[in-house]
Amino acid sequence: MTRVPGRRLRSVVQRLHRRYGDQHWWPGDGGFEIMVGAVLTQNTAWVNVERALANLRREAHLAPERIAVCHPRRLARLIKPSGYFNVKAKRLRNFCRWYMEQGGTAALRRRSTEDLRHGLLSVNGIGPETADDILLYAFERPVFVIDAYTRRVLSRLGMIRGDEPYDELRLGLEHALGPDVPLFNEFHALLVRHGKDVCRPKPRCDACCLRRGCGRIGLRTED
DNA sequence: ACCCAGGGTCATA
DNA sequence: TATGACCATGGG
Numbered sequence: 001m002t003r004v005p006g007r008r009l010r011s012v013v014q015r016l017h018r019r020y021g022d023q024h025w026w027p028g029d030g031g032f033e034i035m036v037g038a039v040l041t042q043n044t045a046w047v048n049v050e051r052a053l054a055n056l057r058r059e060a061h062l063a064p065e066r067i068a069v070c071h072p073r074r075l076a077r078l079i080k081p082s083g084y085f086n087v088k089a090k091r092l093r094n095f096c097r098w099y100m101e102q103g104g105t106a107a108l109r110r111r112s113t114e115d116l117r118h119g120l121l122s123v124n125g126i127g128p129e130t131a132d133d134i135l136l137y138a139f140e141r142p143v144f145v146i147d148a149y150t151r152r153v154l155s156r157l158g159m160i161r162g163d164e165p166y167d168e169l170r171l172g173l174e175h176a177l178g179p180d181v182p183l184f185n186e187f188h189a190l191l192v193r194h195g196k197d198v199c200r201p202k203p204r205c206d207a208c209c210l211r212r213g214c215g216r217i218g219l220r221t222e223d
Numbered sequence: 224a225c226c227c228a229g230g231g232t233c234a235t236a
Numbered sequence: 237t238a239t240g241a242c243c244a245t246g247g248g
Contacts, residue, residue, distance in 0.1 A: 025229095042230040048245060049229085083245040087231085127231045147229060165237095192229055201227075 002164050002172035004154075009176055012157065013183070016190040020197075023189035026137040028053065031105055033062060038133040039091050039125065040082040051081035064104070068096040091125025098123045113141040128166045136188070142179035145188045146170050149195035156199065 026034045027046070033053065040049040055078045056062040061070060070078075075089040082088065098119070102108055108116060113135060120131035128146070135143040146169045155162030160169065177183060 038229085041228085043228065043243090044230085044245075045228040045247070047228095047247075051246095081245060083228090084230090084243045085245080087243055091231085125231070129230060133229075145229085149229075188229085196228085 002160060002168050004159050004172055004176045006176040006178070008159060009173070009187075012154075012159075013187050013190065016194055017186065020190055020193050023186060023193055025185055025189040026133075031138040032064060034138040035095065035099075035134050036062065036067075036092065038130050038137070039095060040079060040088060042084070042088070042130060044083050048082045052079040055079065055081070064096040064099045067092055068100055087125070091123075094124050095126060109139065113139075113143065116141070117143070128170075132170070136181070136184055140181050142174065142181050142184060144170050144173040144177070144184050146173070147188075147192070149191045149199070150188070152201070153191050153194055153199050 026037065028034065028037060036056070037049055037053060040052050053062065056067075059078060061067060061075075061078060067075065070093065072086075072089045072093065075092060076085040079085050079088055079092070099108075102119065108119075111119070116139065117131055117135060120126050120134060121128065126134075132143045132145040135141040136145055146166055150169070150173075151160070151162045154160045160172075164172075174184075177187075
């Protein structure tokens with residue numbers, strides 16, 4: 001099991017927050033819109049998701065009962081800007097049908113986090129990261145979201161290897177930080193922000209994200 | 224022209 | 237268990 005010192009993790013959060021400030025995640029409003037956004041943003045830039053969400057809102061389709069019965073063609077046309085529109089149309093419909101079968105938000109809110117997570121993962125098109133986005137940002141459960149930025153930033157800081165299985169990392173970070181919804185919310189948003197800023201897949205300069213890049217912005221964990 | 228983005232599924236070994 | 241192909245738009 002991956003062990004990460006909570007002390008160092010909190011230090012990273014502090015420095016990221018000093019650099020970037022409050023991220024105010026999740027952007028947009030309403031629990032259901034967050035869930036739709038979580039599916040649409042799979043491997044997709046958020047700006048394109050906003051266009052898709054705007055289309056859905058304009059056609060009064062940003063509601064589970066509308067999406068659940070929407071013809072895949074039309075749904076695909078509405079969400080086209082977010083890419084992978086054919087697969088995502090099916091995924092959205094799968095999710096909305098499950099969502100309504102379960103009795104909607106009120107019924108889902110009464111469930112335990114573990115039960116909810118298991119249910120979300122049973123939907124074809126909802127993987128671990130999307131499920132955890134929904135759990136943390138829509139249901140405000142203390143679940144740490146692991147994504148490519150988390151792996152990249154923390155591995156370049158030497159705190160993890162980076163190729164650990166999803167749940168191993170998630171449980172490791174949850175254990176290190178303790179159940180803390182506002183902290184998990186802000187930390188994940190800051191990791192994404194930092195990744196977009198300087199921690200690129202292919203570093204532009206020498207050890208950009210570790211020795212130089214992160215050093216410049218006070219993120220170096222050595223010294 | 225190239226890289227990349229707030230992943231997941233499915234077939235294959 | 238672990239790779240690889242595939243899905244597709246749009247910004248820098």
